[in-house]
Amino acid sequence: MHHKVVVVGGNRIPFAKAGGPYAQASNHDMLTAALDGLVARTGLSGSRVGEVAGGAVLKHPNDFNLTREAVLSSALSPSTPACDLQQACATGLETTMYIANKIALGQLDSGIAAGADSASDAPIAVSDPLRRILLEASRARSAKQRIAAFAKIRPGHLAPLAPRVAEPRTGLSMGEHQALTTTRWGITREAQDELAAASHHRLAEAWDRGFFDDLVTPYLRVAKDALLRPDTSVERLAALKPAFGGPEGTMTAGNSTALSDGAAATLLATEEWAAEHHLTPWARIVDAEVAAVDHPAGEDLLLAPVGATGRLLARQGLTVADIDLFEIHEAFASTVLATLAAWQDEDYCRSLGLDGAIGTLDRARLNVTGSSLAVGHPFAATGARIVPTLAKLLHERGPGSRGLISVCAAGGQGVVAILEAV
């Protein structure tokens, strides 16, 4: 990369369970709130930022320019351009890399990467047969043709379709896919519940020490992540019934992420721009890698980041030991645990074309301020939540500290990135 790209700030609204306090808020509302909080905190009101990249996974057709519309409603200068990107649950990390790459190439000196998702305000579609009939009717040139088209409507066509988080090629929901992975890698219920409890306890501890004071702005009377259960415990989680994997399943509502609402944004810039705007660089973006697996042919849907991690570390000449902090997105507790198991598995890593096992991770360095199980997971927002969180954590540890972000995504994909404190 030609120019050093630094993370100089971030802002999100507290995340909340779908159908909760943000039930009336749209992606536009939440994304605007996240941007305005960032603008207020960084003193950019009325300023033109190089570009804003954002996106949402559950998106209404009218929101094709969601991010640009949010910019126009925000306190940023209306001359700030914006675009929408979508990479499922990795959207917020992909927007980060899009902006970072442009800054590195000298095309931008500043930019905002963002993401928002509302599972409450999800688009409802009509059934495919009904959609085709309506389109046919709109093409009709006579009343007779129009009536003929409408005559094809059957009662069964009228049921509205809520979006399912299901893989088009397998018909399995993400949880059902992950249940297969959980069994394949022998991930126990106890290990999953321990990881989930730790996520809540670490997030609660981070809130208590004021870590999120300059990363989160309250919205609609919510001041703190609403899904957080500081008093949860392995014992309490153990009482929950399986949600995926049948009656013998180990995945529950407690160790799987809840459908969530929220938005997040992070400010990236060159060091010079940061200095001109009196902003402290937290960490630089070192490098990133995307990867995919062949889940229709039976590979683990959510383990694509493993291959990306191995290739990225190799390219940078780094090992797990060189990384101080890890942020592995907690789609499910068992996703994180299967990822760690895969990192240690010599044969599996070689099957991905890597030179050998990636290594063993000391869990004290993983998700140190909690992750998606406790915070929530508004799909597109998660990457833009993690980037400034990790950048600030690395900044606290001091220059040279390194961190790795691993986010799995639908479609058997994943994005991995490395940050280093400056």
Place this chain on the structure above:
Amino acid sequence: MPAADARAVETLDTLPAMGTAFARALVPARKGEARVPSHAVRVDGVRQDLDRLAAYTRVCGYTLRDAVPATWIHVLTFPLHVSLLGDRRSSVRLVGAVHASNAMTLHRPVASDERLALEVHAEALRPHARGAMLDLVGTARVDGETVWEGVSTYLVAGLRAPGEPVPVPREPFEPHAPQAVWRLAPDLGRRYRAVSHDPNPIHTNRAAAKAFGFARPIIHGMWTHARALAALEGRFGDAYSTHVSFVKPVLLPATIGFRATAVDAGLDAAVTTRDGVKPHLLMSVRSAS
């Protein structure tokens, strides 16, 4: 406002329901001398309903934020307008009074979770060539701090006020092609009624509209004002003043034009006919911080 301190204040326990007061406000005014109550009406500790605010922002085109639009606070004071003019001491009726212009200042951002003390009084009853004009002056306070002020100027045809009418200067307007086109659905009056709680049937009922000389229901002027502010949100800071003249009502359904111009101190905007030739509403917004 020192004048308001001298005024008798009638404090209500809650915002009055629109029913009775509005029923009285619906009775057409008798011809004769215009009279308005001299006291102010006030309600303390008004909570803002978040679901209603969300619905209001959707109908008007605002983004749902923690800081509420100035027009929303006007909507919250509206029951006090109705209560004041529904008073037996008032010969001015809200129905039939034409909202001629409106001015508001938002002194600082007002959060949706702040409790408001709302107060409205009538003043400046004055003659007009077609009748009488008066101002309904509202304030919103938080812990004694004035956060919002609004002046709604109404024209009441057929009533007399003492003195010689002072001509109201016509605001300058240059026809210009619109920069935006708004399509207003036939049910917009009903949708805005649901969030504004303004039950005036002139906005929803064809017969009622006809009784007041309009071929079809007209959209509330304060919706048009809100929609125009929403089109420009994010561009005038945390504190602002805005003034609108309601030049010509918009009959529903409608396709109308909008354009805005940046001026030294802020923004000027016009809601016009679709061809931009005639104005419906003229608006100015000035940063107040």
